[in-house]
Amino acid sequence: NAGVTQTPKFQVLKTGQSMTLQCAQDMNHEYMSWYRQDPGMGLRLIHYSVGAGITDQGEVPNGYNVSRSTTEDFPLRLLSAAPSQTSVYFCASGTAYNEQFFGPGTRLTVL
Amino acid sequence: RKEVEQDPGPFNVPEGATVAFNCTYSNSASQSFFWYRQDCRKEPKLLMSVYSSGNEDGRFTAQLNRASQYISLLIRDSKLSDSATYLCVVRARGNRDDKIIFGKGTRLHILP
Numbered sequence: 001n002a003g004v005t006q007t008p009k010f011q012v013l014k015t016g017q018s019m020t021l022q023c024a025q026d027m028n029h030e031y032m033s034w035y036r037q038d039p040g041m042g043l044r045l046i047h048y049s050v051g052a053g054i055t056d057q058g059e060v061p062n063g064y065n066v067s068r069s070t071t072e073d074f075p076l077r078l079l080s081a082a083p084s085q086t087s088v089y090f091c092a093s094g095t096a097y098n099e100q101f102f103g104p105g106t107r108l109t110v111l
Numbered sequence: 112r113k114e115v116e117q118d119p120g121p122f123n124v125p126e127g128a129t130v131a132f133n134c135t136y137s138n139s140a141s142q143s144f145f146w147y148r149q150d151c152r153k154e155p156k157l158l159m160s161v162y163s164s165g166n167e168d169g170r171f172t173a174q175l176n177r178a179s180q181y182i183s184l185l186i187r188d189s190k191l192s193d194s195a196t197y198l199c200v201v202r203a204r205g206n207r208d209d210k211i212i213f214g215k216g217t218r219l220h221i222l223p
Contacts, residue, residue, distance in 0.1 A: 031209070031211075033211060035213070040119075040215070041215065042198070042213055042214060042215030042216050043155070043198070043213035044213075045210060045211065045212060045213075048209070048210065048211070050209050056208055056209075058210060059210075059212070090154055090155070092211075098160075099145075099157040099160075100157070100200075100211060102154035102155050102156070103154060104153075104154055105154055
């Protein structure tokens with residue numbers, strides 16, 4: 001049972017490049033979310049999804065897109081990377097009112 | 112006002128002592144409450160859910176005060192392995208959204 005997987009684990013981008021962070025879960029969870037974590041800022045919600053075909057914005061959605069075509073996958077797209085998007089990105093999944101399981105994170109540096 | 116606020120610490124506590132953290136939340140419609148633990152450079156993991164009547168899990172006790180909109184975590188007989196960042200988490204499901212919001216976390220250092 002893999003739980004929540006994220007790829008890549010590390011990524012370096014140049015300003016203006018685009019990329020997709022992958023997230024997959026094999027627990028059949030309806031709820032999935034993306035967070036970024038910066039020093040002193042805690043975890044901030046970027047986007048979330050309550051089920052396939054449904055996504056919504058979190059606290060800091062600007063510069064990011066998401067889609068949820070299947071229950072298992074919830075990719076996060078950076079449209080035009082900026083240095084301010086240098087962060088650790090966590091994907092999570094869970095059921096209503098219960099524990100959220102996190103992936104191991106993606107460490108992104110934008111030069 | 113931030114949706115979920117915590118004292119960032121750090122709390123430096125001798126081994127064996129009792130330590131308490133508080134967390135306040137701003138959305139009165141919040142329905143679910145949790146404490147997560149995060150070790151350095153690792154993903155957060157659930158420590159315990161927080162129920163209205165309060166709940167205990169070994170050395171850990173969580174309390175919820177809906178009237179004052181705060182949550183607490185008490186750690187008794189602290190161990191070196193309790194050193195971590197503790198994250199207060201609040202979930203509010205409304206007609207239009209369903210957000211899970213994390214506090215910034217409280218850092219705890221247990222001193223030998």
